[in-house]
Amino acid sequence: MxxxxxxxxxxxxxxxxxxxxxxxxxxxxxxxxxxxxxxxxxxxxxxxxxxxxxxxxxxxxxxxxxxxxxxxxxxxxxxxxxxxxxxxxxxxxxxxxxxxxxxxxxxxxxxxxxxxxxxxxxxxxxxxxxxxxxxxxxxxxxxxxxxxxxxxxxxxxxxxxxxxxxxxxxxxxxxxxxxxxxxxxxxxxxxxxxxxxxxxxxxxxxxxxxxxxxxxxxxxxxxxxxxxxxxLAADIATSCADELGLRPTVADLAGVDPALLALAADAVAGDAVAATMTTRAQRWGQAAHRSILxxxxxxxxxxxxxxxxxxxxxxxxxxxxxxxxxxxxxxxxxxxxxLLGQVTPEQAQTALEVFAPGPDGAGRYRDAYPDASPDQLYELxxxxxxxxxxxxxxxxxxxxxxxxxxxxxxxxxxxxxxxxxxxxxxxxxxxxxxxxxxxxxxxxxxxxxxxxxxxxxxxxxxxxxxxxxxxxxxxxxxxxxxxxxxxxxxxxxxxxxxxxxxxxxxxxxxxxxxxxxxx
Missing domain, CATH: 3.40.50.1820 (Alpha/Beta hydrolase fold, catalytic domain)
Incomplete structure (x- = not known):
């Protein structure tokens, strides 16, 4: 060659x-x-x-x-x-x-x-x-x-x-x-x-x-x-910057060690997972429930x-x-x-209510998959x-x-x-x-x-x-x-x-x- x-x-x-x-x-x-x-x-x-x-x-x-x-x-x-x-x-x-x-x-x-x-x-x-x-x-x-x-x-x-x-x-x-x-x-x-x-x-x-x-x-x-x-992206960025006592602006963040920004975002993600009914979760909806920042x-x-x-x-x-x-x-x-093999009926129902489409998405899943266990419904x-x-x-x-x-x-x-x-x-x-x-x-x-x-x-x-x-x-x-x-x-x-x-x-x-x- x-x-x-x-x-x-x-x-x-x-x-x-x-x-x-x-x-x-x-x-x-x-x-x-x-x-x-x-x-x-x-x-x-x-x-x-x-x-x-x-x-x-x-x-x-x-x-x-x-x-x-x-x-x-x-x-x-x-x-x-x-x-x-x-x-x-x-x-x-x-x-x-x-x-x-x-x-x-x-x-x-x-x-x-x-x-x-x-x-x-x-x-x-x-x-x-x-x-x-x-x-x-x-x-x-x-x-x-x-x-x-x-x-x-x-x-x-x-x-x-x-x-x-x-x-x-x-x-x-x-x-x-x-x-x-x-x-x-x-x-x-x-x-x-x-x-x-x-x-x-x-x-x-x-x-x-x-x-x-x-x-x-x-x-x-x-x-x-x-x-x-x-x-939504701006609100999430504001929360991440807040972890460092800063604003989400180039002027505030340009001098911050990138590793600290990564840690700040991780902290916000952890908060969203730990308490899905917090103010952040209510503002961010499905993104907070899946800890997607x-x-x-x-x-x-x-x-x-x-x-x-x-x-x-x-x-x-x-x-x-x-x-x-x-x-x-x-x-x-x-x-x-x-949660593998450990999903409760309540967790499955919450997942259906949060992520299934439309006003009766949860019901449609249960109708479409009548024999599905809580684990299966959760994963589906x-x-x-x-x-x-x-x-x-x-x-x-x-x-x-x-x-x-x-x-x-x-x-x-x-x-x-x-x-x-x-x-x-x-x-x-x-x-x-x-x-x-x-x-x-x-x-x-x-x-x-x-x-x-x-x-x-x-x-x-x-x-x-x-x-x-x-x-x-x-x-x-x-x-x-x-x-x-x-x-x-x-x-x-x-x-x-x-x-x-x-x-x-x-x-x-x-x-x-x-x-x-x-x-």
Whole structure:
């Protein structure tokens, strides 16, 4: 393979390419050229704190690109300690590239991953996001990147643009457009894909005029339905700043250690969970009940409308979409909170009253699922409200707007924890990337993946890369009449959308921005 900018027609163990900022040197890993930690924007610190991203400055000589950049500021969800991503001058806005052929004449399809984490946690350096298997097996160039989270990226701060995390994502896609040819990728053949908050970001990008033309296809895995009104986002930001005795303004917050902002937000989230009938919970409604403090803000400028509104209006009819969810989205969260198998009838009823749609949503769930236990009802309504129905409605909106979409559901139960997690939220990520034995994937899939897990992973990787290559994952497109859906399990099958009872309950619901409630 030819290495662009290296003056050599053969690849060594340290491949080099030249991007807009200068030359970068990566390394060869299992036949794939890998480049990590390349800045796509200036560090959002000092005078750039809470500002829109600016293009990264260049450098002299050859920059080493073998280590990931620091993660964006966030709380350590395992240890409870904050992470500021390293020294204050470190840049959290970096990209990573895996290429099976870093030759500018190669023009390979490009897949750009956006990680999830409730718009609050996450890092491209997590082992499950390693793009080696996808690049090598699928013949695609894989790009991952970091973007601002929590207060840094999504809080409504006076004097700062809204949706800074989404603007970071646009900047990373612009960097991809301008530089990916050097790695053998085709800048006109880009597919974005993401899971959970990453899928919500994909949905937002489909609705954003600033992102138009930066990608040709999109894959949305478990789209959350949480988008905020500016008033709700501003009220939450005020509460987070109050924890530090400050106002939610650039003037007050620009000098605060990012780690302290992450801790302040965590404190507010904990308060909302501990007492759901507090004044905050009454103001924030469903967001407080699920301890959701950050989400894309429908501000009318960066994000003019919700994805469901925008797609139904034809905003991305020329972008092919692959969308889907897992069957048991809520199960993992139920286990984390210690409620697995412990949900009381009262807790199930409260969940139905808070999250089911319409004036008699609770009754409709009980009628549709007459034999469901409290645990099942609790998980059904949470799964439907947060992920399953937003994903289905996104697919339906794309069809209504004149676009093409392919729908799937993952029903294969995770073997981890004795199979108690079912087809839970996040299970699709290791299967799509093929990284089955490290970090969280080991918890879900087990220390020793079974042949069935490996085979399912291979099928899903093949479908994702086929879609990124030719807009055809291998099953019929979704239409509102037949509702054909690819079900991924030990024996995959194409069938009518499986969650018909939930579909009917939610068919008249509109996923509008979550509002600040009047007191």
């Amino acid at each position: 030819t290495i662009a900018g290296a003056g050599s027609a053969s690849a060594g163990s340290e491949p080099e390419v030249r991007v807009a900022g200068g030359a970068v040197r990566g390394r060869l890993e299992a036949g794939v050229a890998v480049f990590r930690g390349i800045p796509y924007a200036e560090a959002p610190v000092g005078g750039l704190r809470f500002a829109a991203p600016r293009p990264a400055a260049g450098w002299d000589g050859v920059r080493s690109a073998v280590a990931y950049g620091p993660p964006p500021p966030q709380a350590d969800v395992l240890g409870g300690d904050p992470s500021s991503g390293g020294a204050a001058g470190d840049n959290w806005l970096t990209v990573n590239v895996w290429s099976p052929e870093p030759d500018p004449t190669a023009t390979l399809p490009v897949m750009v991953w956006i990680y999830g984490g409730a718009y609050t946690i996450g890092a491209s350096s997590r082992p499950e996001y390693d793009g080696g298997h996808l690049a090598r097996d699928g013949g695609v160039v894989v790009v991952t990147f970091d973007y601002r989270l929590g207060m840094e990226g999504f809080a409504q701060i006076t004097g700062a643009p809204a949706n800074r995390g989404l603007l970071d994502q646009v900047a990373a896609l612009e960097w991809t457009r301008d530089n990916i040819a050097a790695f053998g990728g085709d800048p006109n053949d880009v597919t974005i894909f993401g899971e959970s908050a990453g899928a919500g970001s994909v949905a937002a990008l489909l609705a954003m005029p600033r992102a138009a033309g930066l990608f040709r296809r999109a894959i949305a895995q478990s789209v959350p339905g949480t988008f905020f009104s500016p008033q 950050f989400a894309p803000v429908v501000d009318g400028e960066v994000l003019p409308a919700t994805p469901w509104q925008a797609l139904a209006g034809g905003a991305s009819r020329d972008v092919d979409l692959l969308a889907g969810h897992t069957r048991d989205e809520q199960r993992l969260f139920t286990a984390i909170t210690g 309504v949470h799964s439907d409200w947060l992920f399953r129905m937003p994903t289905l409605h996104l697919a339906q909106a794309q069809v209504a707007g004149g676009g093409r979409v392919y729908l799937y559901e993952l029903t294969w139960p995770a073997p981890g924890l004795g199979g108690a997690l079912g087809a839970c939220h996040g299970l699709d990520v290791p299967l799509v990337f093929g990284n089955l034995t490290s970090g969280q994937p080991a918890l879900l899939i087990g220390e020793r993946p079974t042949p069935e897990a490996a085979a399912l992973s291979a099928r899903m990787r093949a479908a994702w890369t086929a879609f990124a290559t030719r807009s055809d994952p291998g099953w019929p497109a979704y239409d509102p009449d037949l509702r054909r859906t690819q079900v991924f399990d030990t024996s995959p099958v194409v069938t009518t959308y499986p969650e018909e009872r939930s579909r009917l309950i939610w068919q008249d619901h509109s996923f509008a921005p979550l509002l600040l409630r009047a007191m």
